[in-house]
Amino acid sequence: MGHYLRYGYLFITPAFVAITLALIYPMLSGMLLSLQQVAIDFSTTFVGLANYEMVLANPVFWRTLGNTFFFATVSTICTLGVGLGMALLLNYPALRMRTLWRVLFLMPWTISHVAAGLGWKWILDTLYGVANDLLLRIGAISEPVLWLASRDWALASVIVANIWRSYPFLMLLLLAGLQAIPQQQYETAAVDGASPWRRFIHVTLPNLRFLIFVGTILDFVFNVRQFDLIYVMTRGGPRNATEVLPTFVNRLAFEFYQYGQAAATAVLMLVVLMLCTIVYMRLLKVAREQE
Amino acid sequence: MKPDPRIALLVNVVVMPLLALVLLFPILWMFVVSLKPEDETYSTPLSWIPDNPTLANYANMWHALDFQTYFVNTLVVAGSTTLLAILVAAPAAYGFARFRFKGSGVLATLLLSTQMFPRVILIVPYFVIMRHLGLINTYPALITIYLAFALPFCVWMMRGYFASIPVEIDEAALIDGCGPLGAFFRVVLPLCLPGLVATAIFSFLVGWNEFLFALIMTTTKDMYVITVGLSALIGEYKTHWNELMAAAIVGSLPAMILYALLERYLVRGLAAGATKG
Amino acid sequence: MHAIPRRLGAMLAGVAATALIGITAAQAEVTIRYMDWKLNDSQEIMELFEAAALEFEEANPDIKIELVPAQWEQRMQKLMTEIQAGLPPDVARVSVPDMGALFPVLQPVDTLLEEAGALDELEAQLSQKFLDDNLRRDGRLYGVNSYISADGLMYNKRLFEQAGLDPDRPPETWDEFLDYAKRLTNPPETYGYAIFGAKSGSSARRWLRVFWDAGCEFISRDLTRAALADKPECIEAFAREIAFDREHGVVPPGVVNADFEFIITAFAQERVAMHMGGANNAVIADGRNPGIIEHLALAPMPESGATQAGGDAFVIPANASNPEASAKWIAHLMSREFNVQQGLVGKLRPARSDAIEDPRIQADPFLSFKLAPDALHSPYSTEKWGQLQEALFDMVQSALLGDETPEEAMRTTEAELNRILAQ
Numbered sequence: 001m002g003h004y005l006r007y008g009y010l011f012i013t014p015a016f017v018a019i020t021l022a023l024i025y026p027m028l029s030g031m032l033l034s035l036q037q038v039a040i041d042f043s044t045t046f047v048g049l050a051n052y053e054m055v056l057a058n059p060v061f062w063r064t065l066g067n068t069f070f071f072a073t074v075s076t077i078c079t080l081g082v083g084l085g086m087a088l089l090l091n092y093p094a095l096r097m098r099t100l101w102r103v104l105f106l107m108p109w110t111i112s113h114v115a116a117g118l119g120w121k122w123i124l125d126t127l128y129g130v131a132n133d134l135l136l137r138i139g140a141i142s143e144p145v146l147w148l149a150s151r152d153w154a155l156a157s158v159i160v161a162n163i164w165r166s167y168p169f170l171m172l173l174l175l176a177g178l179q180a181i182p183q184q185q186y187e188t189a190a191v192d193g194a195s196p197w198r199r200f201i202h203v204t205l206p207n208l209r210f211l212i213f214v215g216t217i218l219d220f221v222f223n224v225r226q227f228d229l230i231y232v233m234t235r236g237g238p239r240n241a242t243e244v245l246p247t248f249v250n251r252l253a254f255e256f257y258q259y260g261q262a263a264a265t266a267v268l269m270l271v272v273l274m275l276c277t278i279v280y281m282r283l284l285k286v287a288r289e290q291e
Numbered sequence: 292m293k294p295d296p297r298i299a300l301l302v303n304v305v306v307m308p309l310l311a312l313v314l315l316f317p318i319l320w321m322f323v324v325s326l327k328p329e330d331e332t333y334s335t336p337l338s339w340i341p342d343n344p345t346l347a348n349y350a351n352m353w354h355a356l357d358f359q360t361y362f363v364n365t366l367v368v369a370g371s372t373t374l375l376a377i378l379v380a381a382p383a384a385y386g387f388a389r390f391r392f393k394g395s396g397v398l399a400t401l402l403l404s405t406q407m408f409p410r411v412i413l414i415v416p417y418f419v420i421m422r423h424l425g426l427i428n429t430y431p432a433l434i435t436i437y438l439a440f441a442l443p444f445c446v447w448m449m450r451g452y453f454a455s456i457p458v459e460i461d462e463a464a465l466i467d468g469c470g471p472l473g474a475f476f477r478v479v480l481p482l483c484l485p486g487l488v489a490t491a492i493f494s495f496l497v498g499w500n501e502f503l504f505a506l507i508m509t510t511t512k513d514m515y516v517i518t519v520g521l522s523a524l525i526g527e528y529k530t531h532w533n534e535l536m537a538a539a540i541v542g543s544l545p546a547m548i549l550y551a552l553l554e555r556y557l558v559r560g561l562a563a564g565a566t567k568g
Numbered sequence: 569m570h571a572i573p574r575r576l577g578a579m580l581a582g583v584a585a586t587a588l589i590g591i592t593a594a595q596a597e598v599t600i601r602y603m604d605w606k607l608n609d610s611q612e613i614m615e616l617f618e619a620a621a622l623e624f625e626e627a628n629p630d631i632k633i634e635l636v637p638a639q640w641e642q643r644m645q646k647l648m649t650e651i652q653a654g655l656p657p658d659v660a661r662v663s664v665p666d667m668g669a670l671f672p673v674l675q676p677v678d679t680l681l682e683e684a685g686a687l688d689e690l691e692a693q694l695s696q697k698f699l700d701d702n703l704r705r706d707g708r709l710y711g712v713n714s715y716i717s718a719d720g721l722m723y724n725k726r727l728f729e730q731a732g733l734d735p736d737r738p739p740e741t742w743d744e745f746l747d748y749a750k751r752l753t754n755p756p757e758t759y760g761y762a763i764f765g766a767k768s769g770s771s772a773r774r775w776l777r778v779f780w781d782a783g784c785e786f787i788s789r790d791l792t793r794a795a796l797a798d799k800p801e802c803i804e805a806f807a808r809e810i811a812f813d814r815e816h817g818v819v820p821p822g823v824v825n826a827d828f829e830f831i832i833t834a835f836a837q838e839r840v841a842m843h844m845g846g847a848n849n850a851v852i853a854d855g856r857n858p859g860i861i862e863h864l865a866l867a868p869m870p871e872s873g874a875t876q877a878g879g880d881a882f883v884i885p886a887n888a889s890n891p892e893a894s895a896k897w898i899a900h901l902m903s904r905e906f907n908v909q910q911g912l913v914g915k916l917r918p919a920r921s922d923a924i925e926d927p928r929i930q931a932d933p934f935l936s937f938k939l940a941p942d943a944l945h946s947p948y949s950t951e952k953w954g955q956l957q958e959a960l961f962d963m964v965q966s967a968l969l970g971d972e973t974p975e976e977a978m979r980t981t982e983a984e985l986n987r988i989l990a991q
Contacts (some may be wrong), residue, residue: 006392007386007471008386008389009386009390010382010386011383011389011390011475012382012383012387012398013383014378014379014382014383014388014396015379015380015382015383015442015446016383017378018438018439018442019402019405019439019442019443021439022435022438022439023304023405023442023443024405024557025416025420026416026417027408027416028440029416030408030412030413030415030416031412033412037673040669040672040673040951041413041651041652041672041886042652043675046425047415049347051678063354063534086310087305087603089302089306089310089445092294092299092302093294094294094298094299094302094303095299095303095307097304098486099554101307101311102394102554103368103550103551104311105310105311105314106551106554107315107547107550108314108315108317108318109550110543110544110546110547110549110550111418111539111543111546112464112499112500112502112518112539112542112543113500113502114518114521114522115321115521115539115542115543116317116501118521118535118536118539118550119315119317119318119320119321119536119539121531122320122321122324122484122536123317125819125830126820126821126822126825127335127822127830127833127834127839128332128333128335128337128828128833130320130337130339133335133337136336136337142384143755143756143821144756144821144822146822146824146825149765149766149820149821149822149823149824149826150824150969151969163316164457165876169561172557172561173561174560175558176559176561179558186817189458189818191541221403221406221407222554224407225406225407225410227409227410228502234494237363237766237767237769237824237961237965237966238565238824238965239824239962239966239969239971240962240967243411244407246410246411249409249411249412250411251954251958253411253414254411254644254645255952255954255958256566256650256952256958257555257669257951257954257965259415262411263412264413265409266408266409266411266412269407269408269409270391270404270407273404274404274406274407275441275635276565277403277404277407278400278402281400281423286749287728295888303874329855329856330857330858331644332859333833333837335835335837335899348947355611400826413653414645415649415653416864418649418650418652418653418655419653420654420655422654427655430602466640488754490651503642505647506639506642506646507649508602510650511636512637513635519639522639522642523608523637523639525640525641526605526609526638526640527605527606527609527640527770527828528609528770528828528832528848528849528852529609529852529855530829539687
């Protein structure tokens with residue numbers, strides 16, 4: 001196998017080279033900016049960790065960090081709930097027209113974040129939005145709700161739009177997992193007189209556990225990085241209520257022209273995310289070893 | 292284990308149609324708005340079915356915006372990204388899945404972590420690089436960037452798929468006299484079609500949906516992609532909501548069709564990719 | 569093996585083609601890349617500029633014009649990236665509040681325009697105050713403006729009549745204004761007034777107007793300290809504006825989300841009777857609700873009488889490669905005839921005084937709306953404007969959401985502004 005191993009390197013070399021040149025190199029040069037003061041004409045001076053100090057001393061950074069975790073965590077948990085529910089329905093043995101439903105429920109995933117954000121922004125418009133129109137018609141509310149204009153609702157509205165856009169990913173993933181569960185396991189459980197709920201807990205969930213772990217980590221990464229949807233819907237407002245790290249980085253770089261601080265924030269975000277991932281991976285490993 | 296017929300009826304006749312209505316409502320509503328003339332959009336109470344439906348928004352959007360050019364550009368960029376991503380990612384994923392070489396674990400983690408860096412910071416570095424290469428306002432600039440965005444996830448996903456193929460298959464091919472390359476290309480790769488398709492769809496959409504980099508890297512209208520064309524409808528004083536919704540629907544159609552056609556592969560590809568990851 | 573000669577052939581062809589392009593380029597012209605977000609505004613504007621480019625190219629056979637439409641929201645991001653990466657447009661239209669950040673990366677246009685033979689004429693025709701406040705720094709001129717958008721009190725005469733008010737007598741004091749607004753308000757159908765509560769550039773200048781009308785400044789003109797709460801009148805003026813929403817309820821709901829789009833639509837749909845806007849607002853409203861323009865009128869703001877202005881500037885980046893040709897193109901765009909044309913097509917109040925006098929402009933009551941003598945307040949020219957504006961909207965939204973009283977919000981913001989300015 002010794003000479004065969006050389007082929008391992010051969011196989012990964014093209015991707016390795018491509019990623020290094022096209023992604024790692026720009027990333028490193030971006031990171032380098034975090035140690036520099038970048039003037040408006042883009043001349044740079046080395047300032048050490050000053051940018052990091054500025055960012056960490058900025059209360060908006062901490063609020064934004066909190067928002068980011070709230071947004072990503074709630075989104076991920078709810079997306080998992082919706083995705084699992086939909087997967088279970090689509091896997092229901094007596095379901096007719098299975099393919100049709102599967103294709104239909106996949107559709108939100110095909111809309112780009114920008115288009116989805118614009119669509120939801122218009123749906124949630126205070127005066128001309130169909131959400132308020134519907135609720136007013138059925139008498140659920142007596143005056144328009146300020147979906148995107150009030151702090152109480154803005155973050156929730158953005159999260160709902162995000163869940164809508166991303167549930168199909170988990171739905172498909174878990175559906176595939178469900179289809180792979182041997183029917184025999186259910187039959188054994190049924191013979192033992194287990195209720196549907198107990199069958200779900202004792203047969204379905206353990207079989208899906210690994211997929212759920214992987215799906216949520218990917219979804220979490222996507223959510224933490226979410227920029228387009230929030231930028232289009234609220235631009236981080238009102239009063240930073242929906243500001244998350246990517247929109248904050250964008251603001252620092254292109255509205256405040258604090259390129260160094262923006263880069264520092266980006267690096268901090270990378271570090272925090274990697275820590276999360278490592279912890280999660282550990283959990284994953286532990287979970288796998290228990291199986 | 293027969294399902295209760297009453298529940299089956301409930302699911303088939305009530306639950307599924309109702310859910311579809313709720314979950315597809317945003318898309319339906321975007322479609323409704325795209326059919327309304329502008330003044331009707333702003334008259335309340337809202338009309339749920341357009342009083343004066345019109346295709347004028349589609350016509351305006353298509354001609355005035357030169358949407359067909361954007362469409363072709365997007366297709367070229369997303370298509371090339373997909374081809375290249377598959378070509379480069381498949382061998383790499385195979386390498387990761389089959390060979391336990393030094394540092395493969397670290398490299399795999401590194402791959403995933405590149406997904407966590409906010410991309411806005413990359414705009415200026417990319418612009419500087421592309422300028423040095425003379426690639427500003429060309430397809431290769433966008434294709435390179437999207438390839439960089441898509442590759443790590445593609446490798447990660449396909450690695451799992453290759454891992455789900457029994458090693459005995461490679462070994463049989465090797466015994467039959469194929470070299471490692473032949474074993475990969477002629478025997479293993481064809482077995483991975485679902486994984487390849489899932490990866491292809493993923494990378495296609497990276498190119499199809501990206502906005503910010505496309506905006507910055509293109510400088511003339513004949514190089515715009517769909518998302519950049521869309522943003523031209525949001526002006527200083529006016530957002531053309533009806534045309535915007537029409538453009539959003541048309542811009543999503545290829546992705547919708549692609550998903551609808553290849554959805555089976557997607558399920559299998561995703562599942563294997565994730566299970567053995 | 570056949571592939572190699574073929575590839576070699578292709579390479580040779582490539583080299584030959586490059587050389588050919590090189591030769592033609594050496595003989596021929598310079599190309600001026602002109603970046604402008606207005607080009608995206610409408611097909612008519614685009615056609616106007618295409619015609620202007622053709623005309624210019626005929627007069628200057630050695631110069632080619634390339635029109636680059638920019639996206640409004642991302643205009644600065646795009647311009648800055650291109651300048652920073654060393655591939656700037658030759659000429660760009662920028663919005664005046666963006667100038668503060670841009671000065672360090674622009675080159676003076678005065679000597680260039682002089683060489684193009686346009687400087688004296690432009691200095692005579694343009695508002696000196698506007699140029700001095702916005703476009704001049706250290707004695708050098710960094711741009712020339714093609715329009716000054718004058719905002720006043722725009723109101724709906726039909727709604728005035730319905731409320732039993734005299735449509736030809738707009739309110740003249742703030743007390744009267746509040747009285748009118750209350751009588752015009754009939755929720756949820758109609759509201760008296762609209763407040764720009766969402767964060768955007770066009771909202772910012774409407775809030776600065778509140779301070780300027782009261783004889784105050786947001787920050788001191790030397791850009792060293794906050795000035796928004798210097799006098800009791802300043803606090804009173806801001807509190808009055810907030811009270812329209814929080815106390816009197818004459819403003820439609822969702823005020824912190826109310827951007828230009830939201831307000832102009834509500835205004836066009838006759839859901840809002842009065843708002844602060846300029847000439848193009850009437851036309852945009854008419855696009856939303858055809859015919860409404862007949863019922864609209866523009867008046868000076870109550871009490872101060874002041875109208876408040878925004879505007880643009882044609883600029884040349886410091887690292888642009890063809891400044892002389894660029895200046896010629898700017899001179900062409902600033903000619904009297906084009907200034908009138910742009911005014912008519914784009915509904916932009918011409919900056920040239922001889923263009924304002926043109927009968928075609930005078931025929932439009934909105935375009936020819938008279939600027940009050942002390943109307944020309946200017947935004948603050950500093951690269952920190954992004955941060956200062958963020959603080960402004962934090963104050964506005966804090967007060968509108970009731971997190972703080974207007975005065976508290978102003979005090980918090982005063983400290984924040986001083987912190988930013990001291991950096």
